[in-house]
Amino acid sequence: MATVCAVAAGLCLPRGANAAAPNRSVLSRSLSLLKPQYDTVVVGSGYGGSVMAARLSGARSVCLFERGREWQPQEFPDSASGVVTQLRSEATPLGLFDYRTSSDLDALVGNGLGGTSLINANVVVAPDRDVFTAWPAAIRNAYASGAMDVFEQRVRQMLAVEAMTEANALRKTVFHASTTARRKRAGVAVDFQRMDLAVNLTRHHNAANAQGVVQSRCRLCGDCVTGCRGGSKNSLDVNYLRVAAQRGAEIYTRMEVEYVERAGELWRVHYLARPADRAPYRGSVLASRVVLAAGSLGSTQVLLRSAAMGLPVSPRVGTRVSANGDYLGLGYNAAVQTDTFGFGDGAALADTRGVGPTITSAARYASSNARERFLIEEGAWPRALTDALRLALPALANAPDTPAAQRELRDIAGRRGNGALNHSMVYLGIGHDSASGRIVLDGSGTARIVWPGVSAEPFVARMRAEMRQHTGAFGGTLVDSPRTHPVFGGALTTVHPLGGCPMADDAGAGAVDADGRVYDPRGSHAVHAGLYVADGSILPGSVGVNPLLTIAALAERAAGSMS
Template sequence: MPPVTRATPHWVVVGSGFGGSVAALRLVEKGYDVTVVEAGRRFEDHDFARSAWHLPRYLWAPRLGWRGITRITTTRHVSIVSGVGVGGGSLAYANVLYRADPHVLAHPRWRGLADWAAELAPHYAEAERLLGATPYRAAEPGGPDDPGDLLLQDLGRDLGVEHTYRKASVGVFLGTPGRTVPDPLLDGAGPPRTGCTRCGDCLLGCRVGAKNTLVKNYLHLAEHRGAFIRPDTEVVGLRPRGAEDGGDGYLVTVRARRRWGRLGRAEAIEADGVVLAGGVLGTTRLLATARAAGDLPRLSERVGHEVRTNGEFVPGVLLPRAVAHGLTERVAITSSIHPTPDTHVETLGYGAHADYMSTGLTLLTTGGRRRALAWLGTIARHPWRFAQTLVPFGQSRRQLMLLVMGTGGGALRLRPGRRGGLVSELDPDDPLPSTSAAAEDAARRVAARTGGIAESPLLDAVAGIGLTAHPLGGAVIGASPAEGVVDADQRVFGYRNLLVCDGSVVPVNLGTNPSLTITALAERAMSRVPAAQRSPGRADGVPVPLAGGPGQDRS
């Protein structure tokens, strides 16, 4: 194939979530041509579902013609909730932006590769600035806490850790409720913003325009600097264009999504460098499939290993109506406590229009090998409580979820299955736990205090299939290909100009919401990519080797 002439080298970013958006902005700032490929559609604020019952705009199931913002992927051991669309997980996440605790950044699994706390500090600060991180506050100055906050404070007192209670750092423009003003967060370079109305519908996509999604900061700035975003396009293949190590660039095979979710013909995008940012599932699937097909034979055998759930369990409590009054007048998550240094608990509200989510909940059942029998036994002992969980209408106004995360816990392995899916296997050396005593205890305590009904996800109660919205790992950072898939700068071992910038690089459970850490890690990785070079003596220029570039001289 003849060389491709361009004025500047061209990078393709696969995915537009927290890592991909950072990559798009920073690469275009360095003088590269950038194309962002996103599987989902582009959403304006008014495009989001008004109710979770509006499945085509809420859920991602393209074969059914549903092209919403939330994808639910279920394997044998875990159900994973992830975001889809231009802006990735920022469209559907619960707005929380916490830094990882220093002891997590000093975990032995990656401690020797960098002084993560010191090196990430300036990148955390920059990510907080662009994402508009701010401590949550009530709509009225000095206004009362909502019922979820009050119950979390009570739980903290019961556990003797009330001193750990704090307001969440959220990526929301709080402003004056409902009032639209010129960009208040990016020195006038961003779009107009509307103050949060505390409607609680954050997980459905913010129709108000208050959520600081990536389309209002990183992606907005990247597009205005020349980055091109290609939505509705699946990346189905990746291989070097010439040299086996990617030194001559890559061919990124894509298929555009047509009407009713069908994929069109395959076409190849030529790139001098590639950033993989499709999330744990997307990046792991693409790398594992490319390795199995012989397209990326130098890839580490660790692809798909050390996939973690962030130590996450999500029980809930169906509160009595009197206790739940005002529960939805907030953002999704407003505060947290630490029952232990390694355990983090937040209250999560679904909002008033998310009754559909209640269909996936049932009576909390203590874990065990025969979970289905235990669940049936629980129903037999509490038939009236069970009956109350069967009618979802109006329940999201009363549903208080407890998002429990921990730094401990095991891992999974993901490998390609039939028909392009992923198959999970328990890590034999570090298996994923099927239950959490801390999560069950928290739910039962809140239920006992309020007279509510303790609940858990249905698949967890019946089959031990847990739920996480914060998967990590699969292409983890390591000291060598024997320990990981990427180096400390997130460059893929064995390849030049190939990086991974999403949660799949994180080798440990962070024990708190990972979005800010993923963003900071991507900022750090992009800071190490040199600026674009133009070939001297030619007007059009040609791609030139990026000295010291990503993955160079890696074996």
């Protein structure tokens, strides 16, 4: 789940505990300052909403609502109990981890100012251009003409991407490069690729970034996906959202939008506020323009609720839901030490090197058929989960040989660099699925994914087979994600839910047009003036890579047409 810095010896990490990251200036405003009307209301602060808030603010009044809270680096959890207490639920609506379960496909997204960027693996990668052949004509043309290259470069610059180099020699990266080369020698069409990352690897050493936020260099701790306590992650709260605030956008957290409705020439945005100093309450604001950017689950939920309150929307709302071909596998207890054991604020385990960011590289599988291409990215275990995993995994994988059993015993005895968990790999497969899922509202009005048969889609067997080859190269055992085991429900998990408000050239095929304008089904090409969607929900299918770059670049394009 679905997230080093120094190339020179002078940038090597100390073995002792790490210094705390400094607190940052607060972006969110008191709810008492909320005005009754704005030119634009942006709902959500992920890669779509943050881009929109940054690009639309300035000449017009812009307000951004985020349902979660604002986080300081040292507030992120670094223990199993801390993670559990931050699981979002009705009892903990401000929890950092929004894990939606279903009988078919679970989805994990972030909940806080910056959205999923707070807990993702930071990978910034462009899809193959032939992925877009079935997308709206305007989008196909934008990619074919090179126009989208400009928007992608704009995103890369704002996120200040860097990549680990061969000089870093992280063991998990070396392991993945070795097993990928082995597959290539066996005749498989695969290449090893180092990934660009939205992480401050070398640029700033306790110094301000381009937006004025003091950042430290990445300390190789492996804890990206539970929140970066070191302050080196280039999450959206240190770039796009800073720009938005500097240009006058008003940012309000703890504000969950429930639905929208037409109010004459304006839009009324209904919200549930959860301030820190008083009981939750409901209210509304007016806007000339509303941009829904709450993610596939969030934006689809708002539109479905709005439809229930009388807003005409396309029957395609809730369709074309994709897992982005995500599949999680665990290469357990190989003969080679991998250094995947995250250490967070503490010291790295003895006889280990730095873990690095959660993901640093991928095996990229080629095919003449775009739908058969996929990535297998290597990962790491965040510190918060290592103790639970080192004790639980021996029960899920039986190691037949004595050295493997001895490594398992070391894990049971304590946190060891030479134990089984630190001889293991985390694998995230990303590819293509049929986008046949649906998002529906349950009895409480909460969005859930329904997708019978997703586990039988071809991408699952294809990735499992290759993960088994990588794992077996050094005597490891492939272990499925526990949630995939029939005992735990047999569901897949995605960290990249897409679709639900799919774009298309008309209302019969999609929920929004190529610019994200919400279709009014009372006319095949009619749209609701001033109502937009700009996030991963508009993607009509998988992109075969981590989707943040595509989502942000499409938002940059749409913002240009709205300015």
